[in-house]
Amino acid sequence: MKKKKSKYSVKKIVQLGILNLITVCACAQNNTQDFNFDWNFKLENSSQSNWKNVNLPHDWSVGFSFDSIKGEGATGYLLGGIGWYKKDFKVKPSKNETTYILFDGVYNNSTLWLNDKKLGEHPYGYSPFFYDLSAYLNNNSNQIKVKVDHSRYVDSRWYTGSGIYRNVKLVTKNNLHIPIWGTYITTPQVSLQESKVHLEVKVKNNFDKDETFDIITTILDGKGQKVAEQSTKGKVSSKKETKFNIDTTVKNPKLWDVVSPSMYTAQFKIVQNGKTVDENQTKFGIRTIKFDANTGFYLNGQNMKIKGVCLHHDAGLVGAAVPEGVWRRRFEKLKEAGVNAIRISHNPGSDEFISLCDEMGIMVQDEFFDEWDNPKDKRKNMKEQSVDAITRGYGEHFQEWAERDLKNTMLAHRNHPSIIQWSIGNEIEWTYERNAKATGFFDNMDWSGNYFWSLPPNSIETIKENLRSLPREKYDIGETAKKLAKWTKEMDTTRYVIANCILPSSSYESGYADALDMIGYSYRRVVYDYGHKNYPKLPIMGTENVAQWHEWKAIMERPFISGTYLWTGIDYLGEANKQWPKKGIDSGILDYAGFEKPSYHMMKSLWNDAPELYIATQRLEKSIYKINEQTGEPVEKKKNGWETALWVWHDVNEHWEYQSGDKTIVEIYSNCDEVELFLNDKSLGKKRLIDFDDRIYKWAVPFQAGKLTARGTKSGKTISSERVTPTEAYRVQLTTDKTSLSADGYDVAHIVAQVVDKDNNPVKTVNPTITFSIDGNVKILGVDNGAVDNVQDFQSNTITTSKGRCLLIVQSKKGAKVDATVQIEKVVLENNKINFTEKTNFTSKIKLTSKN
Template identity: 60%
Template sequence: MLKSKVLVIIFYSLGFFFSEGFAQASEKNIPNEVQDFNFDWEFSLRNPADSSKTANVDNWKPVKLPHDWSVEASFDSIKGEGATGYLPGGIGWYKKEFSTDIGKDEKAYIYFDGNYNNAEVWLNGTKLGFHPYGYTPHYYDITDYLNSASENEIMVKVDRTRYADSRWYTGSGIYRNVSLITTNKLHVPIWGTFITTPEITDKEAIVNAQIQIKNDFQRRKEFKLITEVLDADGKIKGKATSTKRIAPESEITLNQEIIVNNPQLWDIESPYLYIAVTSIIEDNKLIGQYETRFGIRQFKFDADKGFFLNGKNLKIKGVNLHHDAGLVGAAVPEGVWERRLKILKEAGVNAIRTAHNPASKEFLHLCDEMGFLVQEEFFDEWDNPKDKRFNQKERSVDYITRGYGEHFQEWARRDLRATILRDRNHPSIFQWSIGNEIEWTYPRYRNASGYFNMNWQGNYFWELPPITPQQIKERFDESEEGKYVLAETAKKLSKWTKELDTTRPVTANLILPSVSHLTGYADALDVVGYSYRRVLYDYGHENYPDKPIMGTENLPQWHEWKAVLERPFISGTFLWTGIDYMGEANGNWPVKGTLSGLLDFAGFKKPSYHMMKSLWSEEPHIYIATQTNDKSIFKWDGATNQVVEKKPGAWEHALWFWHDVNEHWDYKVNDSIIVEVYSNLEELELLLNGQSLGVKKLSQFPDHIYKWAVPYEKGEITGKGLKNGKTIWKSLVTPTQAYAIKLTTENDTLQANAYDVSHVVAQIVDKAGNPIKTKEQNIEFSVEGEAKVLGVDNGSGTNVQDYQSNSLKTNQGKALLLLQATKEPSVITVTAKAGSLKTEPLKIISQ
């Protein structure tokens, strides 16, 4: 795929296969049907010694899927593991009774988008199969196991007794959506369409529809296949028709070409989507219809000039995201992801890396609609396991930490194929990542690097390799090969990927690229991702000039983005991370997770969010942060009359976590306060109670932070500047005593569909409505009307109060209540109580 140092993806229309590729029967009035199979389940959490499928009926409780049982429990520093967020695992059983009317010419499938993990499925007492990987979709043909015209029972066992089997919070249970799919025996199988656009100009785009047809009849069939491309308004923009015969019990692949005139391109700013509607006609009768959503776009990676989308050079402003979302754990409602992605988008984020596993179908659906580029990652470990408590070589071997490495040899190809087949129609996906920091699990790489087993006194993060490439290669070649060879596994995974999709580059996140470039690992990749190795950008480009390079795991700091801006050949970066996540917290109790996010566990903005917004967004932005002189990383220097770093140059080596600052103006009189302002305005004035404290230019501050030293006095501190002739300002106001709890929500109208959610934010305020962020109180929420309380959170990394509650202590005077609609229309009334504080009820309409 590489030619003249340019990786070109000239295709790009990829879409979303609605409802696993089947249109809703209720909408289309055709035989195909995808039934929402999330309702009316029962759940039982068992003792690991209890393998019975029936057990005492009292042990069962009703649940609606998706469901994560771990997040319903209490955090436990003794029985829990920090690697997975101090929440328990166990064995969970699910069962559901249902009836379905399957005709003699029809097929039925049960589809799971994700079960964490080691899932076994039975239907009417017959075992359908076992699926170990918690992040990949899987389905079963259940046609021959259904009871005709009577009740059926499906049972699922999820075994997460290995509750520290990962390095982050995984959740437990059937945590993604489930569907019951019925179709004609002559049909497009699940994930059976692949839409590409191999040629795109301003005047037209060639749309190629690759469509599988399966005939499960015992006789030959003749049919007509019609594919129509519809625009966003439902107007037909092109059409192709094929007439074919298919042998009994066989499968064929058809290719149809359609011309779309004056195509509208999918882009991060205007993510335009088309739908390909494919119809199967037999004897002039419609027997099946399938919708594939796709976008038309093209891109390339140039080893010298970076990344281009639709012909425009674009820096990738990405973040890494794990799959949990605070109080809902891994069973994340679509509305929760929508809110979080919207906030990230407002900061200028244009790309997501799904660290370190395939995402849900709904997550990718949102990325298509909202205009995010997505690097979808397959695996965190390959042939050899990772120590779940540490990132490097294995230091402990015990039952609870055994993870996917136990199944990789047998299941890797199946899981990779399932991910690509399900997701290759998403226009958002622009890279497949075959692995994350895999080098840690092969001792040869660590030992050959020269960083870790020599008498070297340097710093791995900020310094070049202490030995030459030739010495690295010699050390590697002299080392013992081991049972598995990393480069060979990488080539195998890359080959499997390209068997299914050659339209996207294969990449991986390399933690030791100085070794990986020399040993064949990087040869398996089209784009090489560097993990925390921005110090090697020039080294990599000079030594391996034909390989496109980008940052795939980097620090949420100005120095990381500066390194990208200064190098046209670096396509962009993915910051670690976009949002705080549970896990990787060993030995830090009560810290329950990793706090490197731009947003906290509740989806509230952190100071680093505002710094990155000032770097990544064109929208004028001012954010004021404050800290006492003794706690600040800065100080007043009388000799220069400037605020300077206490440790000169420290900003160039800042790591994952933002330094300690406050978002308030509430201190003791005459306290010496360091005021920091994060802004993209070139010039800024700071005022205290209307009096100017001086005008400064951003160019004065190499660390991109405006700074003043201010003796504290009550009142209002304001940052003010101009952008395109318009005055932009932001203030912090000293509050008086706590007076009320202010309730707000961004979504005061819900669909009564048992899925839609509303985030209710409670903030303690004074009588004038100013937020109080220095005093905490316990808040108790009351909810009247038809709504389910999903839980509460305050965003703090040390909050280990139960999520499944209606009360908690605030953080910075703030708390979050998450509500979900039921199927019953209602007026929902939310109130909050905290001592004598007043509150106005919040009304939410569910309809």
């Protein structure tokens, strides 16, 4: 959609319905060099006085030990500091070339020098940025130096990481070139017959004279076949940059969607006198999106619910420097659960992250800021209570940097087909006292009760009157929201501007909602009907909700709610103040190691049409259920408690290991219409899903060792699942998600160690300490057991298991042939005795080789 030619305003376009888009993904620019390898790093004012060799991305904080004394739960008890990076490199600069260095993200407060010449500073840790190095390059030997000041290590409410934690590229171009982020592609019309493609291409001329040229634009399909080509004459004055508009058509386009994320490639060539002087290849996808205030969300004209999760940017043991393969494994698991969207909370994600969403068919909400004009309290999760040097965050820079950071992010990200929403803010309302007080809610907020389940205590008229009469502050939330939305729409009008509103009743009246194309509710499903009735023109969805059946039930019952983003898809570090040794939030449906949790299987049963069935168990005394004396059936101890369940799933086990005669409750999460439970092949009865309002099948079962089997039927299909009582722990079994790695210095393998019995049944109640050994050319990234209270060092080869299992991640080395063996060096129980039957052969070995 070409903004300047549209006959409708942006608001009118949103009301009419459909937004058409063809989008660009990460550019493969001419002479783009991977600049991640062979850096040197040291920490200032630490025992590490010498430079050590590192490769990027690099997060130094995740290499620390968890510190309950100096550390803060807000950022996961891992410290920050001041780090220095330097890289020596050789180039032969030409007066006819321009050289840039592009950082996808540095956390944070970075300063860059080239050959001791300071080039600039960049405070925000999540927005991409670049520098033109051309004027300061030496012939041959050069040195880049970067200072990263994360001494304010509690400047966020969650774990941020520290350092150059995203990719870096060195880009060398002809002086006549398409600059970084210089392309923007949309489609004013999309159908299965043809798509109108509009390309905006910037050309920069760093020569001392005007330049004329041709722009040759070629579009290739996923098989590399040419589907369109266009030639455009161009001229750019000396030291200027000009934007060129190019229009073409793709016949019978294959649309990008969540099932088949078809992609195309646009090739741009700048040609002078028959010679290509600059070239740019850009992947893209064609699709349409629409949010309707009455009927919800449409992708390519198909009405569907957004089944989304919120994700922070850390990934367990690797911290914030996440290899693409780690995200891939996690995304694959989320997609298996039915997830079709991710909200990157609460700051922009990496280009690599979003590119992977493009490839895998996952829609994205890209969020800009967690703080605006006023700071949040990093320890108490709301309005700042006191001034503290180490907690000073982005609010310190917002006035000066917000526009640049927002627009840089959009220039880098706006062409990804996966992005469907721009979020300008997260739970901002409570930082503006007038706005918060107007609701009548804020001062009486109870996080365990009334906020989630009560309607706004003040009427709309009372809220309006309060906003009129309460003293005005230095900054106004409505004015700031409109400013942010204006900047967003200056860059892109093909997505919806949204925000995650924690107090929507006041946001509707403060001017905040007026700046939005649609509104997101944070844990406020109880006001879905209120919002739709009183503000019927603005589309609504849940942008932060708990992973419970009641949340999804409320959405399924309301066509006008477009969907949800659950808090969260994966456990994350931080927001754990005064909860040591709990280092983070465990509300995810996957844990820190990417292992599936019971809530994962509940959501999988809700979000998939194919039959799903999962068995969980618990001792009666620890269960949330009791036995009804009249019927003998399990019932909730707290009647209808499932309707108000919050972040963390109730305590259940993934095993069938108890004492003989123990009273247990067996829970089954399933979308099957009917399930029959068996214990040692004896039927314990059939039950129907329709009889369980909470969608949890339940049986009271006296424990007997053996095999617990559930068999379910749905639409004529039968599936089964079982839990087996293991015998004595016998060995540690290793499994891996891959046995061959690319020798590129990036590729990773996830190796899971699980205690098993002689028959390879998992033993979940024995937790030895395991030491891994590796012989060969791979690097240990670290270990984890997935538990929220695990505060063992991540960067180690030794770990005490949880549920009898743990995760080791290894990474290839650049240019080194992968020929490695991973095995267990030692297995020790708490009494420091090895009591497994096989005392000399604890595990099968994992052999890793190079990819062909």
